[in-house]
Amino acid sequence: MGFLYRSTRNANETATASQAILKGLAEEGGLFVPDELPLLDVPFEELAAMNYKEVAFEVMSRMLTDFTDEELHYCIDGAYDSKFDTDLIAPVKYHHGAYILELFHGKTIAFKDMALSILPYLMTTAAKKNGIDKEIVILTATSGDTGKAALAGFADVPGTRIAVFYPKSGVSPIQEKQMVTEKGKNTFVAGITGNFDDAQTGVKNMFQDKELAKELSDKGFQFSSANSINIGRLVPQIVYYVYSYTRLVAAGTINAGDEINIVVPTGNFGNILAAYYASLMGLPVHKFICASNDNKVLYDFFSTGKYDKNREFILTSSPSMDILISSNLERLIYRIGGNDAEKNSQLMKSLAENGSYEITDEMKHSLFKFYGNYANTEEVADTIRKVYEEDGYIIDTHTSVAVSVYDKYKEETGDTIPTIIASTASPYKFTRSVMTAIDGSYDSMEDFELVDKLCELSRVKVPTAIEEIRTAPVVHDTVCDKEDMEKVVKNFLGM
Numbered sequence: 001m002g003f004l005y006r007s008t009r010n011a012n013e014t015a016t017a018s019q020a021i022l023k024g025l026a027e028e029g030g031l032f033v034p035d036e037l038p039l040l041d042v043p044f045e046e047l048a049a050m051n052y053k054e055v056a057f058e059v060m061s062r063m064l065t066d067f068t069d070e071e072l073h074y075c076i077d078g079a080y081d082s083k084f085d086t087d088l089i090a091p092v093k094y095h096h097g098a099y100i101l102e103l104f105h106g107k108t109i110a111f112k113d114m115a116l117s118i119l120p121y122l123m124t125t126a127a128k129k130n131g132i133d134k135e136i137v138i139l140t141a142t143s144g145d146t147g148k149a150a151l152a153g154f155a156d157v158p159g160t161r162i163a164v165f166y167p168k169s170g171v172s173p174i175q176e177k178q179m180v181t182e183k184g185k186n187t188f189v190a191g192i193t194g195n196f197d198d199a200q201t202g203v204k205n206m207f208q209d210k211e212l213a214k215e216l217s218d219k220g221f222q223f224s225s226a227n228s229i230n231i232g233r234l235v236p237q238i239v240y241y242v243y244s245y246t247r248l249v250a251a252g253t254i255n256a257g258d259e260i261n262i263v264v265p266t267g268n269f270g271n272i273l274a275a276y277y278a279s280l281m282g283l284p285v286h287k288f289i290c291a292s293n294d295n296k297v298l299y300d301f302f303s304t305g306k307y308d309k310n311r312e313f314i315l316t317s318s319p320s321m322d323i324l325i326s327s328n329l330e331r332l333i334y335r336i337g338g339n340d341a342e343k344n345s346q347l348m349k350s351l352a353e354n355g356s357y358e359i360t361d362e363m364k365h366s367l368f369k370f371y372g373n374y375a376n377t378e379e380v381a382d383t384i385r386k387v388y389e390e391d392g393y394i395i396d397t398h399t400s401v402a403v404s405v406y407d408k409y410k411e412e413t414g415d416t417i418p419t420i421i422a423s424t425a426s427p428y429k430f431t432r433s434v435m436t437a438i439d440g441s442y443d444s445m446e447d448f449e450l451v452d453k454l455c456e457l458s459r460v461k462v463p464t465a466i467e468e469i470r471t472a473p474v475v476h477d478t479v480c481d482k483e484d485m486e487k488v489v490k491n492f493l494g495m
C-alpha cells in the first residue's frame with residue numbers, strides 16, 4: 001500500500017496518493033504532504049541511461065505508491081508523447097555559463113505542461129481506483145500559464161470539466177489569447193477584475209465551502225484542483241530535476257554524486273519545492289536559488305524569516321510570477337517546523353488574518369540551502385539582451401529573472417559549481433517584452449510581426465501553440481468580479 005499523505009493543517013487527516021490527487025486540497029485549507037520523502041534508490045549512472053519516461057516511472061512510482069505499475073505506465077506513456085516537440089521532453093542546453101533546462105517543449109510552451117500533461121491521466125485513474133462516479137470539476141486560478149496548460153490537458157477528457165480564472169489585466173496578450181480560444185467542450189474560462197491572489201483565494205474559498213460541496217454532490221459533481229497545491233502537479237515536477245542531473249552525469253559534466261545548484265524563477269513556490277523534494281529523495285543539491293521579480297516577498301522572507309504580503313502588487317514583465325501568496329511555501333514551512341500541523345496552522349492563520357508571519361530562528365537555520373534574490377524589470381530586459389548578444393540564444397522574461405539572479409549569486413559568492421537553471425517558458429509566449437528588450441524599436445510592430453521577427457533572430461521554429469492562435473476565434477468572453485466566481489461556476493455547471 002505504501003505511505004500516506006497528511007494535511008499540513010491537521011495531523012489526523014491522511015490520504016493515499018490517489019485520494020490526495022482527487023481532493024487537491026485538504027480540509028481547512030491544508031496541503032497534502034508525505035511524512036518523509038522516499039529514497040530514490042537507483043544509481044545515477046543507471047538513471048543516466050534511461051529516457052524521460054523511464055526516469056519518470058522511477059520517481060513517480062516511489063511517490064504515488066497506491067498506483068499500480070500498469071496504471072503509472074499508462075499515465076506516463078499517455079502524457080509524454082508527441083505532444084512534446086522533442087523526444088528529449090526537457091532538453092538541457094549550455095548558455096551563459098549555466099545548464100538551461102528547457103521546460104517549455106509541451107503543448108502550451110510553458111513548464112506547466114510538464115505536470116499538466118499527466119495530471120488528467122492521474123486524476124481519471126485515481127477516480128476509477130476510488131470508485132468515484134461523480135463528474136470531476138477542475139477549478140483553476142492562473143497567473144497565465146497554468147490556465148492554458150490545464151485546459152489543454154483536460155479538454156474533452158470524459159468525466160471531467162474545467163473552469164479557469166485569470167486576472168483580466170494581469171496576463172500577456174498571447175497568454176490570454178491562448179486561453180480564450182480554447183475549444184474543448186467541457187471548458188470554461190473567465191477573466192476576473194482582480195489579481196492572481198484574488199483568483200487563487202476565490203478558488204480556495206470554493207474548495208473549503210462545505211455547503212457548496214454538498215450542492216455539487218447532489219448534482220453529481222465534485223471539485224478538484226489543477227493548481228500546484230495538488231500533489232499530482234508536484235510529483236511530475238520532481239522528475240525533470242532528476243532527469244537533468246542525470247543528463248549531466250551522462251555527458252560527463254559531473255560525476256554521479258557531485259552537488260549542483262538549481263535556480264528557479266519562482267511564483268507560487270511549486271517548481272522550486274519540487275527541486276527541494278528531489279533533493280530529499282537523494283539528488284545532491286548545494287543551493288536552491290529562488291529567483292523573484294519585483295514582487296519579492298520570497299526574497300524578503302529568505303533574508304529576514306518574516307513573510308509579509310502587505311505590500312503593493314506589482315505588474316511586471318514576468319506575469320506568471322506576479323504573486324504575493326506563494327501557496328506551496330506552506331509545505332516547506334511545515335517541514336522545517338518539524339512536520340507540526342499545529343504550529344503550521346498558527347502561522348497560516350496569521351497569514352490569513354494579518355498578511356504576515358515570522359518563523360523561529362531554528363526554522364530559519366534549516367533554510368541554509370536556500371538563497372533568495374530578485375531582479376527588476378530593467379535587469380530582466382538587460383539580461384535578455386546580454387544573453388542574446390553572447391550567442392544568439394533568446395530566453396523569456398521568467399527565465400531571465402532566474403539568469404539575472406544567478407549572475408548576482410555568482411558575483412556575491414564566487415561559487416562556480418555546475419548550475420541548472422529552470423527555463424520555464426518559451427520566449428514566444430512573451431514576445432513583446434522579449435523583443436523590445438533586444439531592441440526598443442520593435443515596440444512599434446504588431447504581435448504577430450514580432451513573432452516572425454523572433455523566429456528570424458532566434459532561428460527557432462514558431463511553435464504550433466503560437467501558429468494555432470494566429471487566426472483562432474475567441475470562444476470565452478466572460479469577465480466577472482472576484483465576488484462572483486462561485487456564481488459563474490454554478491452557471492457553467494447548469495446549477
Ligand SMILES: *Cc1c(COP(=O)(O)O)cnc(C)c1O
Nearest residue numbers: 145267268269270271320424425
Ligand atoms: C508558473 C510559472 C512560474 C512560477 O512557478 P511556481 O511553481 O508557481 O513557482 C515561473 N515561470 C513561468 C513561465 C510560469 O508559468
